Amino acid sequence: MELFFDLVFVAFVGQLAHGIHGNPGFPEFGTFVLLFFPAWWAWVNIVSVINLLPGLTSRSLGVAMLAAMTAAALMAAAAPGAFGERAWAFSLANGALRILLLVLWLLQHREHSPEPSWRIWVYNGGTATLWLVAALLPLPAAVALWALSIAIEVTMVANSNRLGADRSMAGINIEHAGERLGLFVIIVLGESVFSIVTEAAEYWSPGAGLAAALGFMTVALLGWAFFQYGMGTLSAGLEHLRERGDLTGILQTTLFLPFILIVGVTSLAAGIATAIPAPFEQLPLGSTIAIGGGIALFYATNAAVSSRYGQPPRTVLAWGVPTVVLSLGLVPLGATQPAAVVLGLAVGLWVLVTAYVEINARRRIRSP
Structure with missing residues (x-):
C-alpha cells in the first residue's frame, strides 16, 4: 500500500518538473521548490508515522494510504495553478493530509507514549487548521498561512530534543x-x-x-x-x-x-x-x-x-x-x-x- 501511495508522487513530480523546462529563472525555480516542499514534507511525515506503527493492520494501513493518495492526487492536480485559481484546492489537499496525520499520530501516541499529546495537536491539528483556513482566503494571505504552517512544523521537528519527542526514537x-x-x-x-x-x-x-x-x-x-x-x-x-x-x-x-x-x-x-x-x-x-x-x-x-x-x-x-x-x-x-x-x-x-x-x-x- 505504501508503494501504491508513492505512485501519485510520480504525477506530482512530473507536474512540477514541467515548470522548470526550457529557460527557467529564479521565479520558476522558486515556485518549484515552494510547491514541492509541502508535498515532500507530507510524504516524510506519513512515512515516519507508519514506521513507528508496526502494529497497524494491513486494512488500516490500506485505508490510510488511500486517503493520503486521494489528498496527494488533488495536490498534484492543483500544483500547476497553486499560485492562481487552484490555490484553494492546494490548501484543501494539504489540510486533509495533516488531518490524516493527526489521526495516525494520535493512534501512535495512545499505544506507545504516556506523555501529553499537545505536540501532536499543535504539529498536525494546528497546521491543518491553517491550511484549511487558507483555502478560504485570497492568494497573498493564503500563501502566508502556508509559510506559517510549514515554519511551525519544521521548527518543531528541528527542536525535537527540546520538546521531548526523542523518546520514541528507539522504535524507529x-x-x-x-x-x-x-x-x-x-x-x-x-x-x-x-x-x-x-x-x-x-x-x-x-x-x-x-x-x-x-x-x-x-x-x-x-x-x-x-x-x-x-x-x-x-x-x-x-x-x-x-x-x-x-x-x-x-x-x-x-x-x-x-x-x-x-x-x-x-x-x-x-x-x-x-x-x-x-x-x-x-x-x-x-x-x-x-x-x-x-x-x-x-x-x-x-x-x-x-x-x-x-x-x-x-x-x-x-x-x-x-x-x-x-x-x-x-x-x-x-x-x-x-x-x-x-x-x-x-x-x-x-x-x-x-x-x-x-x-x-x-x-x-x-x-x-
Whole structure:
C-alpha cells in the first residue's frame, strides 16, 4: 500500500518538473521548490508515522494510504495553478493530509507514549487548521498561512530534543526508513526516464536520439551511484546514529537533506528534457543551471550525509569538493558549447567518479 501511495508522487513530480523546462529563472525555480516542499514534507511525515506503527493492520494501513493518495492526487492536480485559481484546492489537499496525520499520530501516541499529546495537536491539528483556513482566503494571505504552517512544523521537528519527542526514537525501523527513501528516489528517477523517452519520441531524429542516450546514461549512472554506494551508506549511517542516540542526525539525513538531493535530480532531468529537441544548439542559461546545479546538489547532499554519518572529513572532501566544482563548471560551458557536448561532459564526470569509487573499493578489499 505504501508503494501504491508513492505512485501519485510520480504525477506530482512530473507536474512540477514541467515548470522548470526550457529557460527557467529564479521565479520558476522558486515556485518549484515552494510547491514541492509541502508535498515532500507530507510524504516524510506519513512515512515516519507508519514506521513507528508496526502494529497497524494491513486494512488500516490500506485505508490510510488511500486517503493520503486521494489528498496527494488533488495536490498534484492543483500544483500547476497553486499560485492562481487552484490555490484553494492546494490548501484543501494539504489540510486533509495533516488531518490524516493527526489521526495516525494520535493512534501512535495512545499505544506507545504516556506523555501529553499537545505536540501532536499543535504539529498536525494546528497546521491543518491553517491550511484549511487558507483555502478560504485570497492568494497573498493564503500563501502566508502556508509559510506559517510549514515554519511551525519544521521548527518543531528541528527542536525535537527540546520538546521531548526523542523518546520514541528507539522504535524507529532503520531498514524501513532506508527502503522508503530509496523507493522515493526510484520514483524521481522514473520520472526522469519518462521525460527523456517522451521527448525522444516527440522529436524523433538522430540528434534527439544522441541527446536522449546521453541523458539516459547520466540518469543511469546517477542511479548506479545512489543504489550501489548510497543505500549501504544510508543503512549503516542511520544505524550508527541510532546507536549514538543522535535524533538530530537521523532527522537531518532522512527529512531535510534528501529533499535537496531530489530537487537536484529533478532539475537535472528538466535540463536533459530541454536539451533533446535542440541537441546541437546552446542551451538556455536556466537549463545549464538545472543540469550543472542539479548534479552539484546531488554530490553536495551526498557529501553532507556522508559527513553526518561520521566519515572522516578528509575522505569526504577528497571527492565532494572536486565533483561539486566540476559540476558547476558545466554552467559556463553551456554558454559556448552545444547541448550534446554539455550532456557528454556530464556523462564523463559520472564515469570518472564511478571509476574512482570502484577502484578505491577494490583496493580496500585487497588490502589486508
